[in-house]
Amino acid sequence: MKAAINTRYGGPEVVSLAEIPRPRPGKGEVLVRVAAAGVTTADWRLRAAAFPGAIMATVGRLMFGLFRPRNPVLGSDYAGTVVEVGKGVTDFAPGDRVYGFSGGGAHAEYLVAKAGGAIAPLPAGLSDAEAAALPFGGQTALEFLGRFAAVKPGERVLVLGASGGVGVYAVQVARALGAEVTGVASGGNLALVESLGAAHTVDYRKTDPAGLTGPYDVVFDTIGALDYARAAPMLAPGGRFVPLTYGLRDVWLGRKAKRNGHRQIVAVNGDSREGLDRLSDMVAAGQLRPVIDRVYPFEAIREAHAHVDSRRRKGAVIVTIEPGKAQLKVA
Structure with missing residues (x-):
């Protein structure tokens, strides 16, 4: 089968298509023919070893490969169709359309x-590309917002990076939470941010977000624009500052x-069937919709990576994968 691989750290140019063995599902596993997959900020960080902060850079290399990517x-x-199931699998069968979040390998x-x-059944009414746009940002x-910050109805939530890969879902989730x-x-x-449910919008090119006074019950920074010291003046008593990226200094802050009298929430989110089912329920209830910036064919995955690197995307970046159709390139 064809896969996009990177055998060294670097920019989009290190990614190429290569032929690798097709995997087989073991006990408790399913084999999915991937129809669409997201290219996310996490992919950028893993591809470029762009881990935030000196400590995290060292930890990241130890976890994912010291001199070259381990995976x-x-x-x-991803989203696609189950083509084979391993021993003991009863929840899925060949032909089921599914979407999900893996620890890698979806390209x-x-x-x-x-x-x-x-992994969960594809939400009714969504295309493969739309479903693949949901897991990372949505979960x-x-x-x-829902579990760590425990947003309550009537609270005021500020989302920085509200048009990005996580931000477009943060606006919708916070609104759904009341x-x-x-x-x-x-x-x-x-205009996009307003259409997703934001009651107020701020153009960061005209107004420095650090100068906002709120007060806000929750400040969710999806892009690393602030630290607690800069966010503190805009927080209400009992307010929570929630940075998506953080370093060692944030522990002291x-x-x-x-x-x-505030809380800084430093956490790592989990990914589960339950989380996907809740996203599917929100889609069905009209509380959540996928937001896709661009869709690329598999052979243009370098361009997809470059667009994610630009930090100027509006929602998800997707590659569509058709078995046997992508042009093979030398890795």
């Missing part, structure tokens, strides 16, 4: 996934937040 096939968000024609993991927003949402994005993207 050369990236890709976590390929076929993917093995654990049947008990983050991240749901975990950080919050009054303010979204920060560039002027050209404010968390102590300062507690002394000020």
Whole structure:
């Protein structure tokens, strides 16, 4: 089968298509023919070893490969069709359309996934590309706002990077939780942010987000624009600052937040069938919709990576994968 691989760290140019063995599902696993997959910020960080902060850079290299990527096939968000099931699998059968989140390997024609993991039936009415746009951004927003920050109806939530891969879902999730949402994005993207449910919008090119006074019950920074010291003046008593990216210094700032009557939430979200089912329920209820910036054919995956690297996308970046159709390139 064909897969997009990167055998060294670097820019989009290190990604190429190559022929690798087609996997087989083991006990409790399913084999999915991938129809569409997301290219996310996580893929950018893993491809380029662009881990935030000196400590995280060291930890990241130890986890994912010191000198070269340990897993050369990236890709976590996917949608496709089950073609084979392993022993003991009863929840899925060949022909089932599914979507999910994997620990890598989705930038390929076929993917093995654990049947008990983050894989679920495709939400009714969505295309493969639309479903593949949901897992990373949707589950991240749901975990950080719904579980970690425990947003309550009537609270005021500020989302920085409201038009990005996580931000477009954070606006929708916060609104579904009953919050009054303010979204920060560039002027050209404010209409999109409003259409997703933001009651207020801020153009960061005209207004420095650090100068906003709120007060906000939750400040969700999806892009690393602030730290707690800069966010503190805009937080209400008992307010929560939720950075999606963080470093060692943020641990110290968390102590300062507690002394000020605030909380800084530093966490890592999990991915599960339950989370996907909740996203599907929100889609069915009209509370959540996929947001796709661009769709690329598999052979243009370098261009997809370059667009993610630009940090100027509006929602998800998707590659469509048709077995046997992508032009093979030398890795």
